[in-house]
Amino acid sequence: MSHIETFYEVMRRQGITRRSFMKYCSLTAAALGLSPAYVPQIANAMENKPRTPVLWLHGLECTCCSESFIRSAHPLVKDVVLSMLSLDYDDTLMAAAGHQAEAALEDTIQKYKGEYILAVEGNPPLNEDGMFCIIGGKPFVDQLKHAAKHAKAIIAWGSCASWGCVQAARPNPTQATPIHKVITDKPIIKVPGCPPIAEVMTGVITYM
Numbered sequence: 001m002s003h004i005e006t007f008y009e010v011m012r013r014q015g016i017t018r019r020s021f022m023k024y025c026s027l028t029a030a031a032l033g034l035s036p037a038y039v040p041q042i043a044n045a046m047e048n049k050p051r052t053p054v055l056w057l058h059g060l061e062c063t064c065c066s067e068s069f070i071r072s073a074h075p076l077v078k079d080v081v082l083s084m085l086s087l088d089y090d091d092t093l094m095a096a097a098g099h100q101a102e103a104a105l106e107d108t109i110q111k112y113k114g115e116y117i118l119a120v121e122g123n124p125p126l127n128e129d130g131m132f133c134i135i136g137g138k139p140f141v142d143q144l145k146h147a148a149k150h151a152k153a154i155i156a157w158g159s160c161a162s163w164g165c166v167q168a169a170r171p172n173p174t175q176a177t178p179i180h181k182v183i184t185d186k187p188i189i190k191v192p193g194c195p196p197i198a199e200v201m202t203g204v205i206t207y208m
């Protein structure tokens with residue numbers, strides 16, 4: 001596997017100052033309910049551990065989990081996490097589209113096999129072979145299973161991914177299904193809420 005930069009290296013490269021970085025560590029500790037004594041540990045981990053690559057997929061959803069995330073109350077948190085995430089794959093946030101985006105997804109999977117976190121917003125509809133949600137000409141459920149195969153762990157963002165939400169309400173014509181019922185062999189971190197609290201989302205990514 002190729003060298004992965006540390007979170008701190010990425011932040012510095014994105015123009016974030018040391019002072020802002022330390023402020024970010026303090027805010028993250030507070031958001032996670034940790035005492036200020038943990039701030040140096042968070043800083044140390046971010047300075048020395050390789051950045052965790054993140055793939056962010058979108059199934060049946062309204063994109064407001066993403067909206068919540070990028071509108072994190074503190075602009076610094078938003079800038080920091082956004083700059084870390086947009087390096088990998090998020091078909092909503094990234095500049096690439098179409099075949100270019102599909103290639104970026106495959107490249108990331110191959111480059112970081114077994115190392116990346118798969119963040120999923122929304123859920124796959126299973127009825128009619130998944131035809132109710134098509135990504136790049138294929139059912140989303142296929143993309144989800146493919147990306148999950150080599151993921152270290154999965155984050156189920158929001159109520160859609162965690163338990164189904166509105167689209168899974170009876171009679172659930174598309175058979176919208178939460179992530180844990182489709183992917184059963186990986187650790188899944190559920191972050192429910194519609195949308196989840198932005199600071200909780202950034203805190204989970206940073207913690208991991």
Ligand code: SF4
Pocket residue numbers: 061062063064065066121122157158159160161165193194195196
């Ligand atoms: S959990 Fe709620 S906010 Fe998030 S994508 Fe689903 S409907 Fe939208």
